[in-house]
Amino acid sequence: MNQELLYKYFKGTASIDEEKQILDWVEASDANREAFLKERMMFDISLFSEKQEAEEKKTARLIPMLRWTARIAAAVIVAVAGYFMTTDYLYSKDAQLQTITVPAGQRAQITLADGTRVWLNSKSTLTYAANFGRKERNVQLDGEAYFEVAKNKQIPFYVNTEMNKVRVVGTCFNVCAYNDSKEFETTLIEGIVDIYPSRSNQVITRLQKDEFFANYDGRYKKTVLPSYEYLRWKEGLYCFDDVPFSCIVDKLEKYYNVKITVNSAKLLNHGGFTGKFREQDGIEHILKTISKDHPFSYSINEAKDSIFIYEK
Structure with a gap:
C-alpha cells in the first residue's frame, strides 16, 4: 500500500473511495493489517514528537x-x-x-x-x-x-x-x-x-x-479461545459469533452511543446471532442485516440517538 495514501487516511483527508481501498487492503491479510498498524504507530510517534515540543x-x-x-x-x-x-x-x-x-x-x-x-x-x-x-x-x-x-x-x-x-x-x-x-x-x-x-x-x-x-x-x-476475531474491536471491526441478542444490544449501545430499548424479553434472550461488521457500516446497516434472519423490527428517532426494537 502506498505510504502517501496511508498518511492521507491517518490525517483524515482521504476520500471515501480511498478509505474503502485502504480498509479492503487491511482486511485482505494479517500481513497487511500488521503493516498498517506499524505505519500508524510511526505516524503517531511523529505527531507526538511535534506536540511534545509545543506542550509542557x-x-x-x-x-x-x-x-x-x-x-x-x-x-x-x-x-x-x-x-x-x-x-x-x-x-x-x-x-x-x-x-x-x-x-x-x-x-x-x-x-x-x-x-x-x-x-x-x-x-x-x-x-x-x-x-x-x-x-x-x-x-x-x-x-x-x-x-x-x-x-x-x-x-x-x-x-x-x-x-x-x-x-x-x-x-x-x-x-x-x-x-x-x-x-x-x-x-x-x-x-x-x-x-x-x-x-x-x-x-x-x-x-x-x-x-x-x-x-x-x-x-x-x-x-x-477458538478465534481472535472478537478482539478486532481495536481495528474498528465488530465480530459476533453465536451470541444472544442482549449481547448485541449492549455492544451497539457502547459502540454507537445510542440508547436501545427492547420491548420483549424473548427477543433479548434469542440466541444464535453471528456476523462481522465494520464500524463505518453504521448501526442501521447492522440492525437491518441481522433482522433479515431474526424476528424483530426497529425504529430510530429523529435525533438518531435512540432505537426502539420490537417483535415482528
Missing part, C-alpha cells in the same frame, strides 16, 4: 485511534492531575491519579511510562498513579482494554477491575470489565497471566496462551 508536562501520550469514519473521530477526554511521568520525584503512596476516559462511540490508544501500549474501547476509563512504573505498575480499568505489557520481571503489572484483578509481567491480553455489569472477561494472546478476586491475593487460575477466563456474577468459565 503531559502525563501520557494520547494517540487518536484508527479514524474509520468522519463522524466518529477520536476525542478522548484526559483528566490530568499531578506531575510529568519522567520528572524526578520521590515515590509516594498518595501520588495523584491520572484518568483517561473514552466517550461512547470512540476508541483510543495510549502508551504508558513503562512502554506498555493500551487500546481502550468505547465508554472505558483507565486510572493510574502519576508515578506509575517507579515501584509499582497498577492500573484500574472500568470498561474494555487490550494490553501489550512491557516486560519487567522486577515490577509486575496489575489490572484491577471491580470484580477481579490480573497480574502479568510482559504479555498481550484483553480485559472486558465494565463496572456494574457483573461480568469480567480476560483473553490471553501471549505470555502468562494470573487471575485473582479483586480483594484477595489467592489465585483463582493461571491462563496460558489462547485461553479465555470469565466471571459472570460469581460463575467462572475457562476455555480455549
